[in-house]
Amino acid sequence: MLSLKKYLTEGLLQFTILLSLIGVRVDVDTYLTSQLPPLREIILGPSSAYTQTQFHNLRNTLDGYGIHPKSIDLDNYFTARRLLNQVRALDRFQVPTTEVNAWLVHRDPEGSVSGSQPSSGLALESSSGLQDVTGPDNGVRESETEQGFSEDLEDLGAVAPPVSGDLTKEDIDLGAGREIFDYSHRQKEQDVDKELRDGAEQEDTWPGEGAEALARNLLVDGETGESFPAQVPGGEDQTALSLEECLRLLEATCPFGENAEFPADISSITEAVPSESEPPGLQNNLLSPLLTGTESPFDLEQQWQDLMSIMEMQAMEVNTSTSEVLYNAPPGDPLSTNYSLAPNTPINQNVSLHQASLGGCSQDFSLFSPEVESLPVASSSTLLPLVPSNSTSLNSTFGSTNLAGLFFPPQLNGTANDTAGPELPDPLGGLLDEAMLDEISLMDLAIEEGFNPVQASQLEEEFDSDSGLSLDSSHSPSSLSSSEGSSSSSSSSSSSSSSSASSSASSSFSEEGAVGYSSDSETLDLEEAEGAVGYQPEYSKFCRMSYQDPSQLSCLPYLEHVGHNHTYNMAPSALDSADLPPPSTLKKGSKEKQADFLDKQMSRDEHRARAMKIPFTNDKIINLPVEEFNELLSKYQLSEAQLSLIRDIRRRGKNKMAAQNCRKRKLDTILNLERDVEDLQRDKARLLREKVEFLRSLRQMKQKVQSLYQEVFGRLRDENGRPYSPSQYALQYAGDGSVLLIPRTLADQQARRQERKPKDRRK
DNA sequence: ATACACTGTCATACG
DNA sequence: AACGTATGACAGTGT
Numbered sequence: 001m002l003s004l005k006k007y008l009t010e011g012l013l014q015f016t017i018l019l020s021l022i023g024v025r026v027d028v029d030t031y032l033t034s035q036l037p038p039l040r041e042i043i044l045g046p047s048s049a050y051t052q053t054q055f056h057n058l059r060n061t062l063d064g065y066g067i068h069p070k071s072i073d074l075d076n077y078f079t080a081r082r083l084l085n086q087v088r089a090l091d092r093f094q095v096p097t098t099e100v101n102a103w104l105v106h107r108d109p110e111g112s113v114s115g116s117q118p119s120s121g122l123a124l125e126s127s128s129g130l131q132d133v134t135g136p137d138n139g140v141r142e143s144e145t146e147q148g149f150s151e152d153l154e155d156l157g158a159v160a161p162p163v164s165g166d167l168t169k170e171d172i173d174l175g176a177g178r179e180i181f182d183y184s185h186r187q188k189e190q191d192v193d194k195e196l197r198d199g200a201e202q203e204d205t206w207p208g209e210g211a212e213a214l215a216r217n218l219l220v221d222g223e224t225g226e227s228f229p230a231q232v233p234g235g236e237d238q239t240a241l242s243l244e245e246c247l248r249l250l251e252a253t254c255p256f257g258e259n260a261e262f263p264a265d266i267s268s269i270t271e272a273v274p275s276e277s278e279p280p281g282l283q284n285n286l287l288s289p290l291l292t293g294t295e296s297p298f299d300l301e302q303q304w305q306d307l308m309s310i311m312e313m314q315a316m317e318v319n320t321s322t323s324e325v326l327y328n329a330p331p332g333d334p335l336s337t338n339y340s341l342a343p344n345t346p347i348n349q350n351v352s353l354h355q356a357s358l359g360g361c362s363q364d365f366s367l368f369s370p371e372v373e374s375l376p377v378a379s380s381s382t383l384l385p386l387v388p389s390n391s392t393s394l395n396s397t398f399g400s401t402n403l404a405g406l407f408f409p410p411q412l413n414g415t416a417n418d419t420a421g422p423e424l425p426d427p428l429g430g431l432l433d434e435a436m437l438d439e440i441s442l443m444d445l446a447i448e449e450g451f452n453p454v455q456a457s458q459l460e461e462e463f464d465s466d467s468g469l470s471l472d473s474s475h476s477p478s479s480l481s482s483s484e485g486s487s488s489s490s491s492s493s494s495s496s497s498s499s500s501a502s503s504s505a506s507s508s509f510s511e512e513g514a515v516g517y518s519s520d521s522e523t524l525d526l527e528e529a530e531g532a533v534g535y536q537p538e539y540s541k542f543c544r545m546s547y548q549d550p551s552q553l554s555c556l557p558y559l560e561h562v563g564h565n566h567t568y569n570m571a572p573s574a575l576d577s578a579d580l581p582p583p584s585t586l587k588k589g590s591k592e593k594q595a596d597f598l599d600k601q602m603s604r605d606e607h608r609a610r611a612m613k614i615p616f617t618n619d620k621i622i623n624l625p626v627e628e629f630n631e632l633l634s635k636y637q638l639s640e641a642q643l644s645l646i647r648d649i650r651r652r653g654k655n656k657m658a659a660q661n662c663r664k665r666k667l668d669t670i671l672n673l674e675r676d677v678e679d680l681q682r683d684k685a686r687l688l689r690e691k692v693e694f695l696r697s698l699r700q701m702k703q704k705v706q707s708l709y710q711e712v713f714g715r716l717r718d719e720n721g722r723p724y725s726p727s728q729y730a731l732q733y734a735g736d737g738s739v740l741l742i743p744r745t746l747a748d749q750q751a752r753r754q755e756r757k758p759k760d761r762r763k
Numbered sequence: 764a765t766a767c768a769c770t771g772t773c774a775t776a777c778g
Numbered sequence: 779a780a781c782g783t784a785t786g787a788c789a790g791t792g793t
Contacts, residue, residue, distance in 0.1 A: 171786065603771080651782095656771060658783055663770090665784090 605649040611644050614638075621646050622653030716741060 606618050614621070615636050624632060629650065634644065713731055716724050730747035732740045 650770065654782065655773080655784095659771070659785080661783085662785055 605645075605652055608645055609649060612642050614642060614646060614649075618649055618653060621649045622657075712739070 241698060603618070609618055609621070614634060615638075620632065621629070633646065638646070709731060713729075714723065716729075718724060724741065726744075728744050729741055730744050732742050732747055732750065734740055
């Protein structure tokens with residue numbers, strides 16, 4: 001049995017977790033959050049397999065239920081609902097569109113800078129770029145809750161615009177970003193404002209600088225502003241910049257923890273470098289191969305599914321972070337934001353800013369590689385609209401290549417500079433505005449529904465119904481139970497004492513014979529046993545006293561032993577009315593009603609005890625420790641029938657409490673499971689977000705490397721002052737940090753070797 | 764009248 | 779062995 005139980009328990013738990021992880025969460029949720037009735041059925045009903053779970057295990061931890069779990073849960077849910085509403089309200093009203101706009105603006109310069117001009121990008125990254133980046137990120141994140149899935153969105157969205165520009169930013173995101181999440185909203189706003197200003201400034205300044213100027217900056221160290229002479233192993237010293245230095249800088253800017261891959265990737269650049277295309281087409285080739293190269297490692301479909309699941313799961317987090325999440329990161333957004341430049345598109349105002357930012361970005365990029373962009377861009381632009389429906393296409397998008405393309409604003413498609421700007425926001429905006437928003441709102445509703453209204457109401461019901469139970473405790477003169485059962489075990493104290501106390505209280509007013517159970521076989525014996533004990537008079541007195549003022553009794557616990565009355569649980573009125581004809585018919589009516597009512601609340605055992613004239617309360621019978629209980633019994637001369645009844649009462653009473661505890665435990669277990677599932681889903685979503693972030697960062701790093709590579713390679717000149725053909729030569733990043741210009745064939749061979757290595761590792 | 768939920772009780776197993 | 783507890787199953791009751 002034990003093993004079976006364990007098996008069931010673990011199995012069910014695992015199954016539940018599996019379900020949640022697989023994405024079946026909905027079912028669980030509906031069950032747990034919005035379908036309490038089924039739960040109850042599970043709990044109470046025959047569908048016990050589920051409940052079988054860890055009750056034994058829980059026993060230890062759940063022991064000592066002082067409070068009814070239902071009530072607790074109800075409280076939690078109501079609180080949660082209230083908070084959720086507040087959060088939502090906050091969301092609706094407090095998230096200014098300007099924030100988003102600001103963010104976009106801010107991003108704009110960065111993206112353009114980094115994307116188009118590697119050298120300048122470096123400088124920016126190291127200095128202002130970094131700061132800017134961190135600022136916006138913080139701001140965005142601040143708006144989100146700690147674990148808000150929006151975090152994901154914002155990160156993606158925020159990062160996306162900059163394109164390949166900020167590795168440092170990425171690093172920041174990945175590294176410190178988590179801790180920043182808790183920033184206050186206010187701070188965020190401030191940051192946003194600041195960013196806005198910065199962005200505006202940058203926008204102003206950037207246009208002024210021509211492509212040439214930017215290109216010149218290539219050799220400038222971002223930090224020192226120092227320029228480096230380039231030295232090429234081949235003896236072509238004409239190159240003005242030091243490849244090593246460039247790469248070193250590049251490396252420095254990419255402190256990624258995952259950079260274990262980095263060197264390989266860089267070296268793979270050589271492979272990626274287009275061999276056939278001439279300088280004009282070079283860049284084009286360069287980009288695509290490099291990006292595509294990374295695609296293989298990741299299962300695109302899986303990632304897409306992950307993203308989808310993120311969106312779903314993030315809904316769970318909404319409970320706590322609904323507002324920002326919903327606002328900034330619509331369920332469908334993670335993807336769209338990831339791959340698109342307009343993460344916050346839902347807000348229409350963003351469009352203009354987007355356009356501006358994108359324009360700049362595209363411009364810069366175009367400067368760098370006008371023709372090349374067509375590849376990635378095309379894929380991205382076409383894919384973006386498909387985001388919602390076309391998984392495969394998205395999958396491809398998710399791949400490094402497409403992602404890269406996504407990062408490059410759609411406008412980049414060849415024309416870039418002027419035209420690109422305005423177009424970008426629209427498609428995305430349309431997606432986000434309509435489908436995404438709808439989805440968001442639906443999710444929002446679903447979340448709310450699932451969590452609050454239904455559950456809360458049902459819990460409420462439970463509570464009410466349960467209050468029947470708790471009623472006992474509330475009604476019961478606590479003093480009675482406490483005093484009488486003073487030494488009783490703590491475990492049984494609350495519920496048992498309450499019930500018994502209530503019964504006694506009600507009994508005080510109940511009238512004999514009014515109860516349907518009076519016909520019990522046991523009652524028949526009562527008459528005989530009646531005479532067994534002879535203190536009726538005093539008992540009745542005390543009994544009345546106790547019922548009239550329970551506290552009194554509690555103050556005088558010893559009195560119980562003195563004035564025991566078989567009819568302890570009979571109300572004074574009950575005694576009178578039952579034994580004697582009602583003195584006055586006027587009073588009788590109201591009294592009878594009252595008595596009936598209270599009588600009905602008396603348990604069967606109480607009725608029986610009363611009928612059998614048991615000289616002490618059921619509470620005592622049930623809750624007294626064995627020793628005291630036996631002691632109590634020994635004090636009275638009780639008939640066999642009475643003793644039997646007392647023992648039954650004790651047994652039943654204890655079992656009753658046990659049953660109540662058992663049911664509470666069941667409910668708690670289910671609720672805990674629910675929470676666990678939610679937590680797991682949250683964790684999963686978080687991990688997926690992180691994964692996405694890493695992938696994105698990786699993409700960006702590769703893009704950056706690619707662009708730097710292009711820059712460096714493009715500046716190399718042979719002895720005759722002619723540029724090297726990318727088809728014949730490639731730059732190779734050596735392990736010692738040096739960069740070599742080697743023949744293409746050699747580079748390809750090396751690249752292939754490196755490709756095989758990881759594969760072998762996997763195997 | 765029926766279904767459902769809640770509660771109490773019994774039987775049983777376990778510690 | 780007695781006692782207490784846990785829990786499935788069933789029945790009674792109320793809605």
